Amino acid sequence: MKSSPKQKIIEALKDQQAIFGDDLFEEKANLKKSKTSAFEMETTSREDSSRRIAIVKEPVTKSLASKNAVKGDWEKSQSLDKLNSLICNCTNCVLHKGRNKFVFGSGNPNADVMVIGEGPGAEEDKQGLPFVGRAGQLLTDILKAIKFSREEVFIGNIVKCRPPDNRTPLPEEMETCIPYLAKQIELIKPKLILCLGLTAAKGLLKKKDSLTSLRGQVFEYEGIKTMVTFHPAALLRNPNWKKDCWVDVQKFRKLYDEMVA
Numbered sequence: 001m002k003s004s005p006k007q008k009i010i011e012a013l014k015d016q017q018a019i020f021g022d023d024l025f026e027e028k029a030n031l032k033k034s035k036t037s038a039f040e041m042e043t044t045s046r047e048d049s050s051r052r053i054a055i056v057k058e059p060v061t062k063s064l065a066s067k068n069a070v071k072g073d074w075e076k077s078q079s080l081d082k083l084n085s086l087i088c089n090c091t092n093c094v095l096h097k098g099r100n101k102f103v104f105g106s107g108n109p110n111a112d113v114m115v116i117g118e119g120p121g122a123e124e125d126k127q128g129l130p131f132v133g134r135a136g137q138l139l140t141d142i143l144k145a146i147k148f149s150r151e152e153v154f155i156g157n158i159v160k161c162r163p164p165d166n167r168t169p170l171p172e173e174m175e176t177c178i179p180y181l182a183k184q185i186e187l188i189k190p191k192l193i194l195c196l197g198l199t200a201a202k203g204l205l206k207k208k209d210s211l212t213s214l215r216g217q218v219f220e221y222e223g224i225k226t227m228v229t230f231h232p233a234a235l236l237r238n239p240n241w242k243k244d245c246w247v248d249v250q251k252f253r254k255l256y257d258e259m260v261a
């Protein structure tokens with residue numbers, strides 16, 4: 001589906017905000033600083049590639065089970081299928097009102113690698129599957145480039161119902177839905193997680209930094225090594241970021257190889 005000019009502007013601004021952080025959008029933003037960071041983005045991203053992988057240990061607590069989370073039998077699920085059957089008719093946030101299909105996620109229930117996006121788009125909402133639109137095709141290609149097939153990983157999202165007009169999910173929608181993702185992670189027990197874009201990073205790692213500062217680092221979510229790279233939809237809009245994504249995913253693959261060796 002084609003974006004309207006207004007949507008395109010919103011998406012371009014979202015991309016810039018993800019890359020450079022909120023400073024760019026704050027009233028008192030220091031112009032000099034934001035100019036520098038635009039320049040720095042180019043140089044640091046190259047430096048990142050040679051930087052040794054440093055693991056940032058974060059005490060990511062059970063805070064994901066936030067105040068908005070609705071308790072229920074789903075918490076006791078012993079399998080993904082059971083979990084899906086218990087949450088697929090969720091009405092805990094407003095996003096269910098526009099839902100065509102609940103997008104639980106798909107892939108290997110015993111995956112070593114989980115890939116986490118933001119939330120379903122139009123095509124995903126239609127099919128009930130994650131990353132099946134244009135961004136999904138690019139994700140498949142990115143995975144293939146680092147020798148993973150879609151079938152061997154598990155692909156999920158921060159929110160499981162499509163936000164209207166593909167807007168970014170609101171904090172309360174994320175807080176409400178993330179416990180489902182936390183439960184998926186608990187059941188799958190991946191060795192590694194890859195967050196696609198700032199919303200996924202913010203949601204899972206509770207990070208407020210820009211994408212530029214999160215890329216290239218290895219965080220821990222509940223003891224699981226987690227990295228952050230660009231969202232494929234942002235890469236479709238800004239193909240010049242693909243080379244930096246390539247650097248990130250190669251690092252991700254290297255980390256995986258070291259872990260399974």
Ligand code: URA
Binds near residue numbers: 117120130
């Ligand atoms: N974008 C996402 O973040 N998730 C999807 O499932 C599809 C597009």
